[in-house]
Amino acid sequence: MTDPLNIYLVILCAVAATYIWRLAGVLLAKKIDPEGEVFIWLGCVAYALLAGLMARVMIYPVGMLAESSLLDRLLAMAAGFALFILLKRNFMAATMVSTVCFYLLFRFTP
Amino acid sequence: MSLSPEPVEISSTSATHIIRGAKAGMSVPAFMVFVGMIGFGSLAKSQGVSLFATLLTGAGIYGLPGQVAMLELYATGASLLVITIAVAMANMRFLPMSVVLMPLFDPADKLYRWRFLSVQVMSINSWTHMLQVASDMPKSARLGFFTGFGLSCFTLGMCGAVTGWLLAGTLSVEMTVALIFLNPAYFIFLFCCNRNINVLCSLALGALLGPPLYQFSPDWGLPLCGLIAGTSGYLLCRKK
Numbered sequence: 001m002t003d004p005l006n007i008y009l010v011i012l013c014a015v016a017a018t019y020i021w022r023l024a025g026v027l028l029a030k031k032i033d034p035e036g037e038v039f040i041w042l043g044c045v046a047y048a049l050l051a052g053l054m055a056r057v058m059i060y061p062v063g064m065l066a067e068s069s070l071l072d073r074l075l076a077m078a079a080g081f082a083l084f085i086l087l088k089r090n091f092m093a094a095t096m097v098s099t100v101c102f103y104l105l106f107r108f109t110p
Numbered sequence: 111m112s113l114s115p116e117p118v119e120i121s122s123t124s125a126t127h128i129i130r131g132a133k134a135g136m137s138v139p140a141f142m143v144f145v146g147m148i149g150f151g152s153l154a155k156s157q158g159v160s161l162f163a164t165l166l167t168g169a170g171i172y173g174l175p176g177q178v179a180m181l182e183l184y185a186t187g188a189s190l191l192v193i194t195i196a197v198a199m200a201n202m203r204f205l206p207m208s209v210v211l212m213p214l215f216d217p218a219d220k221l222y223r224w225r226f227l228s229v230q231v232m233s234i235n236s237w238t239h240m241l242q243v244a245s246d247m248p249k250s251a252r253l254g255f256f257t258g259f260g261l262s263c264f265t266l267g268m269c270g271a272v273t274g275w276l277l278a279g280t281l282s283v284e285m286t287v288a289l290i291f292l293n294p295a296y297f298i299f300l301f302c303c304n305r306n307i308n309v310l311c312s313l314a315l316g317a318l319l320g321p322p323l324y325q326f327s328p329d330w331g332l333p334l335c336g337l338i339a340g341t342s343g344y345l346l347c348r349k350k
Contacts, residue, residue, distance in 0.1 A: 015170035025208025049336025052320025
């Protein structure tokens, strides 16, 4: 068996691997006109990526969330969306209701 | 008191913007980061990572998917190269996010030279919020506001990591899973508040394409999803 990696070395590499994206963004942004079409397109790309990430977390979760069923998660989100539309885009109410629904479904369904 | 009014005016203005941002962040957004980091803290403790290393990871990476990828791969004994690449892929979203964020700020702002540090407190929360409120404030006020807002979330996030580390194993499974669910649910509803038709199209397409593309390639699925869905959303709903 090989020696386990030093956790601090792992953290250093992980931190660098993340910060490089933030830094690259800051440097690239110099060339982008906030009134221009490229800016609008990049905004769409960023939002689409984040929506894809959240949908992935809901549909194919990793870790403990994977212990709940897909149906529980989808039903809870549907309840939240219904309230979101009913209360004219009240996202906090929608978040709270869907989380409570999710908790109850997860706790009390087999 | 009026010996040097101008510099005092400028620096106090920056401080005012930072404080205003910090106050705005110190409510629901910071609470959400707090809750998200609880799960991370518990995971770190369960894998035998010290509190100090947990905080260092949370503060240094400050992006949950990358933090979780790092811990999980470290626990399985993956090589340093594999861990580094996995973390980079998991947090790649920060590139388009910071490219979109930076042009909102004023290069003449005194804080502008600190943007390399400010960008460290960029999370989905502070980014989304900044994009939503940017048009309501002068360009010179934005970086201060963003930094304050981000610092609020960051600070509570670190408190969340400590809380999770200390509470590991004491919360019921149902409660822990519900807390994990809270975060993506919050972001999904927060995104849906957007009123820009291009963004709404991109969000819908991204949500549809994200899961199948992830199945197709866990590493490249998300960047691909951003490019395909974002470009389609941009082109489909473009107003002439």
